[in-house]
Structure formats: C-alpha cells, structure tokens
C-alpha cells in the first residue's frame with residue numbers, strides 16, 4: 001500500500017463542520033460507548049479515515065498529554081484507553097466511528113444519506129495532499145502523527 005502523506009495544512013475547522021452537520025441529521029442509532037467497534041481484531045473491520053480527520057483525532061489525543069503513538073498489540077485502536085476502555089478523542093472521533101458498522105449503535109448509517117458529507121471529507125483529504133480516500137485507521141493516524149511532529153511534511 002502506498003504510504004499516505006499530508007503535505008499541506010489540513011482544514012480542521014471544515015472537518016469539524018462536517019461532524020456538526022452529521023449530528024444534525026436524524027438517525028435511528030445511538031452510540032452508547034461500548035467500544036466493541038474500537039477493537040478491530042474483535043470485529044474484523046477497521047474504520048477508514050481521511051488524513052485531515054486523522055490529524056484532528058491525533059491532535060485531540062496529544063491534548064491528553066500523550067506523545068508517542070503506538071499500535072496496541074491486541075489490535076485495538078490507538079485512540080482507545082486500554083485502562084478505561086473509552087475513546088480518548090470521542091468528540092474528535094472520525095466520521096467512520098460515528099457512522100459505521102457498530103450493531104450496538106444501530107448498525108451502519110444509510111450511505112446515501114451522508115454521501116455529501118463523505119465527499120466533503122474526501123475533498124478535504126485531496127486538499128491536504130492525500131488521494132481523496134480514506135486509509136485504514138492506523139495508517140492514517142501514523143501519517144497524521146508524522147505530519148504533526150514535522151517528520152512527514154514536504155520541505
């Protein structure tokens with residue numbers, strides 16, 4: 001897989017605006033924070049995340065005082081607190097975490113109902129130097145981490 005690289009300052013306010021708009025759209029589902037869907041090995045599925053979203057989540061994670069991003073050996077999301085079992089970046093969690101497959105939350109949202117929001121995120125991804133599509137959570141977070149710490153920026 002080609003390694004994604006963020007080359008420009010991602011528009012994080014625009015990402016937040018997409019999330020806010022999603023919250024305004026009624027849906028017969030509700031996340032109850034069980035975090036099963038954060039354990040990718042358990043579910044056999046990994047959320048795909050655009051680079052600007054990954055950077056927003058990574059910045060929120062850094063805001064908790066953590067510094068070195070590590071992939072947990074149990075295959076869980078790096079944003080999941082292994083002690084509490086809670087998402088450390090819940091209010092900044094990616095779109096996929098808000099809409100994807102979690103049965104406890106009511107299953108996936110109707111893609112047609114949120115397609116315009118997905119397209120906005122894809123446009124933001126391209127504007128940041130990505131390929132306009134999401135990457136596996138851990139790949140996108142790694143790229144965001146490298147960008148955020150200055151290791152992934154084009155000079």
Ligand code: SF4
Pocket residue numbers: 035037038047057077078079080081086087088089090093094097
């Ligand atoms: S970002 Fe948060 S909600 Fe999304 S998979 Fe990771 S721990 Fe779970």
